[in-house]
Amino acid sequence: MKQIFLGCIALLTVTMAFSQSGRYITAMKKNIAMLDSVMIKNNFEEIANNFTRIGDAEKDKWLPYYYAAYVMALKATVEKDASKKDALADQATASLKKSEEILKQDNSEIEVIKSMIATAHMTVDPQSRYMMYGQIISESLKKAETLDSTNPRPVLIQAQNLFYTPEAFGGGKDAAKPLFDKAADLFAKFKPASDIAPQWGKDDLDYFMNMYRGS
Amino acid sequence: MRIALILIIILSFQYSWGQVTISGRITNEDKKPVKGASISLKDTYDGATSDSLGYYKFTTSEKGKQVFIVSCLGYENYTDTILIQEQSIEKNATIHREATRMEAVVITVGTFEAGDKNKSAELSTMDVVTTANANADITSAIKTLPGSQQVGEKDGLFVRGGTGKETKIFIDGTLVNNFYYTSEPGQATRGRFNPFLFTGTIFSSGGYSALYGQAMSSVLLLESIDLPEGTSADLGISYLGFNGGIQKLAKNKKSSWGLSYGYTNLQLANKVIKPKSDYFKTPNIHELNGNFRIKTGRGMIKYYLYLSSSKLGFRNPDIDSAGLKNAFSLTNFNMYHNLSWKQKLGKGWKMQLGGSYSTNRDKIGGQLLDEHNQDIVATGNPLYDYKTFHLNNKGYYANGRWVLEKNLGGLSALRFGNEYNYTNDLMEYTAYDGQKSDIRIKENLLASYAESDIYLMPKLALRAGVRAEHSQLLSLWNAAPRLSLAYQFKDRGQVSMAYGKFYQTPDMQYLPSPDKLHFENATHYILQYQKIANKRILRAEAFYKKYEDLIKSTGNYGQLTAINNKGFGDAKGIEIFWRDKKSINNIDYWVSYSYLDTKRNFLNYPDAIQPPFSARHTASVVLRTFILPAKLQINASYTFASGRPYYDIYYNESDQLYKIRRQGLTKNYNDFSISFNYLPSLGKKNPKSFSVLVLSVTNVPGFKNIYSYDFSADGKRMIPVLPSSKRFLYLGYFISFGIDRTQEAIDSHL
Numbered sequence: 001m002k003q004i005f006l007g008c009i010a011l012l013t014v015t016m017a018f019s020q021s022g023r024y025i026t027a028m029k030k031n032i033a034m035l036d037s038v039m040i041k042n043n044f045e046e047i048a049n050n051f052t053r054i055g056d057a058e059k060d061k062w063l064p065y066y067y068a069a070y071v072m073a074l075k076a077t078v079e080k081d082a083s084k085k086d087a088l089a090d091q092a093t094a095s096l097k098k099s100e101e102i103l104k105q106d107n108s109e110i111e112v113i114k115s116m117i118a119t120a121h122m123t124v125d126p127q128s129r130y131m132m133y134g135q136i137i138s139e140s141l142k143k144a145e146t147l148d149s150t151n152p153r154p155v156l157i158q159a160q161n162l163f164y165t166p167e168a169f170g171g172g173k174d175a176a177k178p179l180f181d182k183a184a185d186l187f188a189k190f191k192p193a194s195d196i197a198p199q200w201g202k203d204d205l206d207y208f209m210n211m212y213r214g215s
Numbered sequence: 216m217r218i219a220l221i222l223i224i225i226l227s228f229q230y231s232w233g234q235v236t237i238s239g240r241i242t243n244e245d246k247k248p249v250k251g252a253s254i255s256l257k258d259t260y261d262g263a264t265s266d267s268l269g270y271y272k273f274t275t276s277e278k279g280k281q282v283f284i285v286s287c288l289g290y291e292n293y294t295d296t297i298l299i300q301e302q303s304i305e306k307n308a309t310i311h312r313e314a315t316r317m318e319a320v321v322i323t324v325g326t327f328e329a330g331d332k333n334k335s336a337e338l339s340t341m342d343v344v345t346t347a348n349a350n351a352d353i354t355s356a357i358k359t360l361p362g363s364q365q366v367g368e369k370d371g372l373f374v375r376g377g378t379g380k381e382t383k384i385f386i387d388g389t390l391v392n393n394f395y396y397t398s399e400p401g402q403a404t405r406g407r408f409n410p411f412l413f414t415g416t417i418f419s420s421g422g423y424s425a426l427y428g429q430a431m432s433s434v435l436l437l438e439s440i441d442l443p444e445g446t447s448a449d450l451g452i453s454y455l456g457f458n459g460g461i462q463k464l465a466k467n468k469k470s471s472w473g474l475s476y477g478y479t480n481l482q483l484a485n486k487v488i489k490p491k492s493d494y495f496k497t498p499n500i501h502e503l504n505g506n507f508r509i510k511t512g513r514g515m516i517k518y519y520l521y522l523s524s525s526k527l528g529f530r531n532p533d534i535d536s537a538g539l540k541n542a543f544s545l546t547n548f549n550m551y552h553n554l555s556w557k558q559k560l561g562k563g564w565k566m567q568l569g570g571s572y573s574t575n576r577d578k579i580g581g582q583l584l585d586e587h588n589q590d591i592v593a594t595g596n597p598l599y600d601y602k603t604f605h606l607n608n609k610g611y612y613a614n615g616r617w618v619l620e621k622n623l624g625g626l627s628a629l630r631f632g633n634e635y636n637y638t639n640d641l642m643e644y645t646a647y648d649g650q651k652s653d654i655r656i657k658e659n660l661l662a663s664y665a666e667s668d669i670y671l672m673p674k675l676a677l678r679a680g681v682r683a684e685h686s687q688l689l690s691l692w693n694a695a696p697r698l699s700l701a702y703q704f705k706d707r708g709q710v711s712m713a714y715g716k717f718y719q720t721p722d723m724q725y726l727p728s729p730d731k732l733h734f735e736n737a738t739h740y741i742l743q744y745q746k747i748a749n750k751r752i753l754r755a756e757a758f759y760k761k762y763e764d765l766i767k768s769t770g771n772y773g774q775l776t777a778i779n780n781k782g783f784g785d786a787k788g789i790e791i792f793w794r795d796k797k798s799i800n801n802i803d804y805w806v807s808y809s810y811l812d813t814k815r816n817f818l819n820y821p822d823a824i825q826p827p828f829s830a831r832h833t834a835s836v837v838l839r840t841f842i843l844p845a846k847l848q849i850n851a852s853y854t855f856a857s858g859r860p861y862y863d864i865y866y867n868e869s870d871q872l873y874k875i876r877r878q879g880l881t882k883n884y885n886d887f888s889i890s891f892n893y894l895p896s897l898g899k900k901n902p903k904s905f906s907v908l909v910l911s912v913t914n915v916p917g918f919k920n921i922y923s924y925d926f927s928a929d930g931k932r933m934i935p936v937l938p939s940s941k942r943f944l945y946l947g948y949f950i951s952f953g954i955d956r957t958q959e960a961i962d963s964h965l
Binding site for chain 1: 250251253255257258259260261262263264288289339444707748749750796843844846
């Protein structure tokens, strides 16, 4: 009986301990899985809120706030009403700042989100804002590459930016191809640090690669 | 078996024991559902996001007292304590809109803002630079906005029935005394400062803040640029001259310095544009610009230096005689220093310190010439003899100010400070016969101001301020209240009102006075509607402006001296501004229209009359487009102003009164200008330099514009005052090394 009791205590302790880190991993995985359909379901706020709650509760994990920033940056990018973009991008920045404060060091993935946020700000009024944000976009992508040359995401974002740049300015489909190829190479070799570490982008890459195959 | 049972019990305890459902609805103060709000229990993962009807639902295994939080973009956080027991909970919450800069109403009455920092600015810096008829002159670009007149024969911005002297210009908060190159008779001059020096421009056509004063009509506030993006060198060459400079950014990106030199000579240009005057000394200008900027944590120190030396001389036919001519020569030296420090001090305090010092020297010569351009020494007729003179003007100006700002929570703020303004003008006049007379006028003006922005609601803002000034010259005090109110409607349109009193010391050019004078003043009442949505801006303003205590003068031959403050006047009008970047693909344009009804009796006016610097109708259309494949930006502008009145005012000796001998209306003013910017290095991979080729032509169709008329002393002859040349043509090539601006250009057209 005593053994059983001890066994129970042990089991309880184990399950509780497991539930502490386990529930973090489980919750993160569940929400990361939801990212795949965010564009279709348009549930940016819900997912960002989920990540923010995890971040608020954990306090010492940078990834929840990172993902919240990523989702808000995506929303700011796809938002059609220009008058709402700035507020969304500012919200992404607020999350990203929390992530940086926890991480306390430069990080390639965080720089990628910075470039996405700057792009969202700029597209509100490109003519008058390029002076300020164009610089931030190119600098943060450059920094992201320097910090981790194996990270495919800065290359992918650069490729996308170039893809949508008019041909007269050296952009366009053909000009962007080498960068997409490079990103594909990097994705093939890329191993995320953990199950919940940033690993998005492969779907976007496939989407663009399909366009090249199509023609 | 028993173990298994216990295990099951424990596990089920863990997982199902008290799964409680919490649900409810989130609404705002208008009882409308809020979508996308995040509902959470503090320090847990548990929570949900409200749906489009505001409903939410989640389950939790937490027990006891929990902190229930609702957060949503644009709303203040909602916090409450809830007690979770066995049964499900229904928890509704009403959340309140937060006063954010994005959502809240902004006081815009009377002001136009051009800037890259403020998201609600009506114009950008590039707009100012690329306005077709402006030739990169700041005030010329401002003249395409409502409220400003198309006055081409005198310096300055003539706003809502005011003279050019009623507009004051400030750089980084401090007054600039000689913003324009020294004026030449019958011709407006450009501003001295390069528009690329400034990141923000605020043009107020009335009702402006208590932080500024001594301007009865308008203020133009210029904010200089912060640290440059990188180290670079620039070179420019045009048929008017050349310029070169470097800008060095420290490795840690915390400080920078820059130096540039420019030389302008109109010799070649005068052959092309054929000026109305006959130049015997080609206008030439040497200019030196210097700056340093230092980041100080959450602040910035900026220093700016400007030095210039210029010469010119020209002849024009004399108005009082047939065959005689007048020669005008000018040598100018100008130096301007501006040092400013902006710093956030923490706990919601901000500080702004600024000081400027400048000196200006003009050597002006007038000479009466015969038809062979030989000097005429003395004729015995004072009317002719006084056309030969020498005038040495020496001006010393210092300006200092401090402003402290305290955030009062939300967007409400309190600002207060002092401004001190010192001017010392010495005029040494030598008449044709060697008789000298010196006039020295010194002024010490001290001002105190306090102003508060109060957000009564996010949609309702009030700005109340007061400014008190003491003039040593007049030995008088004044106190001026300023008030504005803005309310935003649900559709983001907003209506604003402004009231204010604006005092000004009589202009130095009419001093010293034999009598005791006091401040001139104007009272403004402005009503505005503005809506900014979807890259379109509509604004309409109606105003009434009452002038009191304007100076009246005595004197003849254009030399007027103030004698009392019995002048008065008023101005009323309606102005409309429409900007649209969206409707026509790839074309950005604005239209402005001003209606002005004004009369005033000041200086030597015999009565209250419509002043010659006011047109009833003024309109501008400014358009720009970028043709990507050609790498070409095209800017065009059309400006119209209805005819302005002209008067021949003379002094009737027998009645001892000023009278109008002749009057009329000039013909309408028209200008169509176009400019092209060609950017050949666009699209090149990793270019080492970035270059721009600029071609601009003003008055392309060659409209024969007349600004006004000059009259001979006997009133028998009148000569039209014409633009300095019918057309102005500019051709220049600029190249910048070091910074790759291609990315900027690309990004700007994504």
